[in-house]
Amino acid sequence: MGALIELRDIVKEFQTGAGPFRALDGVSLTVEEGELMAIVGPSGSGKSTLMNVIGCLDGATSGNYVFDGEDISSLDEPQLARLRNMEIGFVFQQFNLLPRLSARVNVALPLIYAGLGREERLRKAGEMLERVGLAGKEDSRPSQLSGGQQQRVAIARALANSPRLILADEPTGALDTKTGADVMQLFHDLNEKQGVTVIIVTHDPRVAIATRRVLRILDGRVAYDGPPTPEMKAAAQQEGARV
Ligand SMILES: Nc1ncnc2c1ncn2[C@@H]1O[C@H](COP(=O)(O)OP(=O)(O)OP(=O)(O)O)[C@@H](O)[C@H]1O
Numbered sequence: 288m289g290a291l292i293e294l295r296d297i298v299k300e301f302q303t304g305a306g307p308f309r310a311l312d313g314v315s316l317t318v319e320e321g322e323l324m325a326i327v328g329p330s331g332s333g334k335s336t337l338m339n340v341i342g343c344l345d346g347a348t349s350g351n352y353v354f355d356g357e358d359i360s361s362l363d364e365p366q367l368a369r370l371r372n373m374e375i376g377f378v379f380q381q382f383n384l385l386p387r388l389s390a391r392v393n394v395a396l397p398l399i400y401a402g403l404g405r406e407e408r409l410r411k412a413g414e415m416l417e418r419v420g421l422a423g424k425e426d427s428r429p430s431q432l433s434g435g436q437q438q439r440v441a442i443a444r445a446l447a448n449s450p451r452l453i454l455a456d457e458p459t460g461a462l463d464t465k466t467g468a469d470v471m472q473l474f475h476d477l478n479e480k481q482g483v484t485v486i487i488v489t490h491d492p493r494v495a496i497a498t499r500r501v502l503r504i505l506d507g508r509v510a511y512d513g514p515p516t517p518e519m520k521a522a523a524q525q526e527g528a529r530v
């Protein structure tokens with residue numbers, strides 16, 4: 288069986304007033320199905336840009352991307368939309384929930400792409416909310432939920448279509464330490480118990496060292512790819528002592 292994600296020599300340039308800016312500068316990366324990986328690196332190093340390419344939200348300027356054996360460049364926009372909606376679940380730092388809709392309806396939205404009827408969508412959304420520990424909160428709007436609960440709704444939404452891959456960009460960035468740890472536990476459970484491939488961008492060394500694989504991005508390049516280093520573990524300990 289092949290890898291889930293294969294990036295070869297990915298370059299991403301943005302056009303700016305000062306000319307083209309190279310945010311990704313030859314990234315090669317293979318991720319097997321079932322991996323749990325952290326992406327770290329300084330602000331502006333290209334982490335979100337890389338996530339956007341992996342999630343097919345943004346195309347690369349050059350290079351090769353094969354997802355689940357399929358060359359992404361051969362797909363048209365409807366095929367890409369289908370891939371994003373059915374195979375990939377996105378979780379962002381700011382939750383991105385629709386404020387006027389209940390938790391249940393927020394989670395049910397992506398199920399429209401799966402072609403389910405309304406009742407079936409709402410039933411499945413309820414199941415997803417239960418899975419992330421939010422039974423009883425189905426009818427609450429985002430503003431009536433805590434940050435951690437809102438992030439759980441966002442995770443339930445990301446899981447609704449049973450994606451193969453979860454892409455989470457700073458999912459604990461807006462959460463306090465304890466709530467962030469709970470959300471991380473949820474990702475670990477999904478990975479271990481259901482085999483979902485999970486990629487998490489994080490500034491928190493404690494989140495990074497809890498994974499088996501850490502990718503460090505510097506100036507748009509892969510500076511390190513491997514298990515947590517002793518330096519990363521020391522940084523995590525310091526972070527733990529600080530809070
Ligand atoms: N649409 C864009 N147009 C021009 N430049 C961009 C665009 N998006 C990102 N960049 C630039 O690309 C670089 C990488 O940005 P990116 O958002 O990937 O960084 P990051 O590693 O996610 O940072 P952070 O940790 O602050 O979220 C930055 O220098 C940024 O200014």
Ligand SMILES: [Mg+2]
Pocket residue numbers: 334335336456
């Ligand atoms: Mg970012």
